[in-house]
Amino acid sequence: MTHVNAPVKITASGIVSALGQGKRANLDALLGDATPGPDRLSLSHFEEPVNVPYHSVVGAPEAAEDRLHWLLDQAMEELLAEHPLTPDQRADIPVFIGSSCWGIGIAEERYREQYHENPEAAIPLPLDGFSQISRHLQRKYGFHGADFALNTACTATANAILNAAAAINMGMHDHALVVGLEARNDTTLAGFHGMQLLAEEGMRPFDRRRDGLVLGEGCGAILLSRCQNDASGTMLWGGASNCDTYSISASNPDGSTIAAVMDAAMARSGITPSDIRAIKAHGTATPLNDDGEAAGMRRSFATMPPFFSMKAALGHTLGSCGVLETLLMAAALTEGRLPASWGFSESDPALGVTPMCESMPSEPGYYLLNFFGFGGNNSSLILRHQD
């Protein structure tokens, strides 16, 4: 097999999540003995009681716009401390952003305020939500290059990473910035509540008793850079994405399209299933999604590598999970350890696969990361870690 495109290096990154501020705090929690469980949120604006579990970020401001900017600042300041970019570099490099919330929380808040003052004059969605993250990156940090506000549900930042790598591969840029952000908002929480996709308490990916997902918030930022094939560190080696038109809200449970995207990612990376050391599963703990992912992994791998999901620890951060989970995977590989699959305790014979119960040492080599979303969007990324 041939490696289709040149790899790109994860040069710097920053994160804030329910596990804490910065990679160190996140890794300590993820690789430690226990992770904090979700809080419970009561949404006060609805006629029926809406009380949901949620992985909130501690210390974030309450006001929606302040919260969005604060989350973004935590991740960006860690990234820029690790790899300062000159003003000229910032003005030029492309910025790939993925999110599911964008400015929806700000829009909700403004509309609600207007409505209480004068219902007749209130304007729903009074702002351009998709531009909110890019605007802050431009005004505060000077990132004036081409920006891409990608929204493909839970694959948004996985797709952003693929296009950021493509932008570097085209030879026009040495770096690309990828940002993923999810902030608490009523539309998303009530929407998932209405779809009855939320767990009663915590997430149990691939567990027999799994009963749904728990949403979470956070922000992650990754700086990708041109590199040599033999560079040390963690590189995005390749990836692929496809569209499964079986159902708008679930992948084909027979696993065929999930297997297809994993197979394509490995083929474009010039590797075979036996090269994969471990899989970071999407693992949303909804009965159907875990069925489809388990079936896909069984199709693609004659011998299953170890696999785990990060979502019981982080919460499902929707469009930003591609960046958050990829940068934590890279940080864990640098640390030399893979996290346990939090939330798992009892195998489901119907799935035919069992995730890692314990943290384990990692070795140099290739790792596969899965991300799937509403709208049939499936993405798989291949990382290579080299000491």
Place this chain on the structure above:
Amino acid sequence: MLEIIAVGDHYQTVDPEQGLENLKAAAAEVCRERFRRIDRFTQLALVGSARCVENTELESGVGLYIGSRFASLGNTTSVHEKMVSAGVVPKPASFINTLSNSAGYFVARNLRLSGRNLFVSRGDASIVAALQLAAMDVATGAVSQALVGSVDEAVLPLAHHRFRLGLEPDTDMGEGSHWLLVAPEGSANSLATITDMITLQDEAALADWLDGLDPTTAYRVSLSPWTRQKMASTCLKSRQMLTDFEPGLAAYPGHATGAIIRYLEGDDDQPLLVIAADTDGRFHVIMVRPAPASA
């Protein structure tokens, strides 16, 4: 560079007296199956995309790219009105339709596409972002061709809609679903070539870029409605090689793509520049050159 090998669209100037056109019949006409609970944004996407490829055999490995400023605006404003005024939890179908890529799912299902499927937004320059993504994926072999759409629905009342778009109170409003099937540089059956898809930091950068154009060539220029209303753009007015191209379209975020299609429907032999400024002072530009055979 990308070759445009097919185009198709749906466009409507919104008549404030008549309201918005009902798209149910137009969508049913182009759909292979009856899609239930789809919203108006998805209907627009289905109609425009089907018209673009109705006479074209799609290759396997075609990527789908939708650019839009607000995505499913009508459905999302309705969800928020019910949430805020009555405390109603969004119904599952309404919530799913607030996700920007729902339309892409239905277009892929209707046209039997299984490859890359992206939604992207960048204000009135969303088509520039979509074409830039398509160009990256074509260049790196992730897709063989790209079906790129610019879909923007109008929402009543128009006064609210003009406010969202930052337009003057009396601006004529429109909506559109404009689609381009694009292929790698040098592909056969090209209608025109997209030679440039660029983002420029400010007006000085735009002036520098214009200075780099061939001064002996005349160019047609189409500005987005917001750019025309809000930007002085002295660097455009001072260059005699640039003349206005008026596509005869009302105001909406997808105006740039509508202008490209109207230009291709004419017999202009001068290259076209479509330019959209944004509220942060940047300029986003696409240059289209007619294919030699039609020039």
